[in-house]
Amino acid sequence: MKVMGLTGGIGMGKTTVAHLLRRAGFPVFDSDATVHRLQGAGGAAVLPIGKLIPAALVKNAEGELSLDRQELRKAVMAHPELIGQLEKIIHPLVFAARDRFYRRCRRRGADWVVIDVPLLFETGGDRQCDKVVVVSAPRRTQIARIARRRGMTPAEAQRMIARQMPDHEKRRRADVVIRTGLSMADTRREVRALIREMRA
Ligand SMILES: CC(C)(COP(=O)(O)OP(=O)(O)OC[C@H]1O[C@@H](n2cnc3c(N)ncnc32)[C@H](O)[C@@H]1O)[C@@H](O)C(=O)NCCC(=O)NCCS
Numbered sequence: 001m002k003v004m005g006l007t008g009g010i011g012m013g014k015t016t017v018a019h020l021l022r023r024a025g026f027p028v029f030d031s032d033a034t035v036h037r038l039q040g041a042g043g044a045a046v047l048p049i050g051k052l053i054p055a056a057l058v059k060n061a062e063g064e065l066s067l068d069r070q071e072l073r074k075a076v077m078a079h080p081e082l083i084g085q086l087e088k089i090i091h092p093l094v095f096a097a098r099d100r101f102y103r104r105c106r107r108r109g110a111d112w113v114v115i116d117v118p119l120l121f122e123t124g125g126d127r128q129c130d131k132v133v134v135v136s137a138p139r140r141t142q143i144a145r146i147a148r149r150r151g152m153t154p155a156e157a158q159r160m161i162a163r164q165m166p167d168h169e170k171r172r173r174a175d176v177v178i179r180t181g182l183s184m185a186d187t188r189r190e191v192r193a194l195i196r197e198m199r200a
C-alpha cells in the first residue's frame with residue numbers, strides 16, 4: 001500500500017483537492033477533521049486541553065464536555081506559547097488515528113491512500129509518504145480565502161501562516177505541486193493528471 005501525503009498552507013485548497021481524490025475512490029485521512037473529532041463531545045483531547053485552557057470547555061444539553069474551537073483560537077492568538085502545548089496533546093492522538101486508518105486500509109487491500117495533513121513537513125510525516133503533493137496559490141489569494149471563510153482577521157491569518165513552513169519551501173520539497181490559484185477547472189485538470197500518474 002502506498003501513501004500520498006497532501007499538504008499546503010492554510011486556505012491553499014487541501015480540502016478541495018482531498019475531496020476530488022475521495023470522489024475518485026481513494027481513501028483519505030483528514031487530519032483537521034480528526035482534530036475536530038478529538039476536541040468534540042467525548043473526544044480524547046477534551047479533558048487535557050480543558051485543563052490547559054478552561055475557558056474553552058463547554059457542556060452540551062446532554063451534559064457532555066467538549067471544546068469551543070473559537071475560544072481555543074482566541075486563547076492561542078492571545079498567548080502564542082499555548083499552541084505548542086496544544087500540539088503536544090493533539091499530535092500523538094492524530095498519529096494514532098492515522099495508524100488505525102492505515103491498518104483499516106491495508107486490511108481492505110487499498111493500493112493508494114491519501115493523508116491530508118496541514119503540518120506534514122513540520123511533523124516529519126513526509127518521511128512515510130511515497131509521494132508528496134503540495135497545493136499552492138499566491139499569498140494574496142490565500143489571505144482572501146482565509147478571511148472569507150473563517151472570519152479570521154488578516155493579523156490572525158498571518159500568525160497561523162507564520163507557524164507553517166513557507167510555501168516556497170513546501171513547493172521545493174514536493175513531488176507534485178497542484179496550483180489552486182487559477183480556476184476550479186484548472187485544479188480539477190491537475191488532479192486528474194495526478195490520478196493518472198498514480199494509476200499508471
Ligand atoms: C487552533 C485551532 C483551535 C483552530 O481551529 P479552527 O477551527 O479555527 O481551524 P482548523 O482546526 O479547521 O484548522 C485550519 C487550518 O489552520 C492551520 N492550523 C491549525 N493548527 C495549526 C498549528 N498548530 N500550526 C499551524 N497551522 C495550524 C492549518 O492550516 C489548518 O488546516 C485548531 O486548529 C487546533 O486545535 N490546532 C492545534 C492542532 C494542530 O496542530 N492541528 C494541525 C493539524 S494536525
Ligand SMILES: Nc1ncnc2c1ncn2[C@@H]1O[C@H](COP(=O)(O)OP(=O)(O)OP(=O)(O)O)[C@@H](O)[C@H]1O
Pocket residue numbers: 008009010011012013014015016017032118145149179180181182183184185186187
Ligand atoms: N482553483 C481552486 N482550487 C481550489 N480551491 C479553490 C479554487 N478556486 C477557489 N477555491 C476555493 O478556495 C477555498 C480553499 O479552501 P480549502 O478548504 O480547500 O483549503 P484548505 O487548504 O483545506 O484550508 P485550511 O487549511 O484552512 O483548512 C475553497 O473555498 C474553494 O472553493
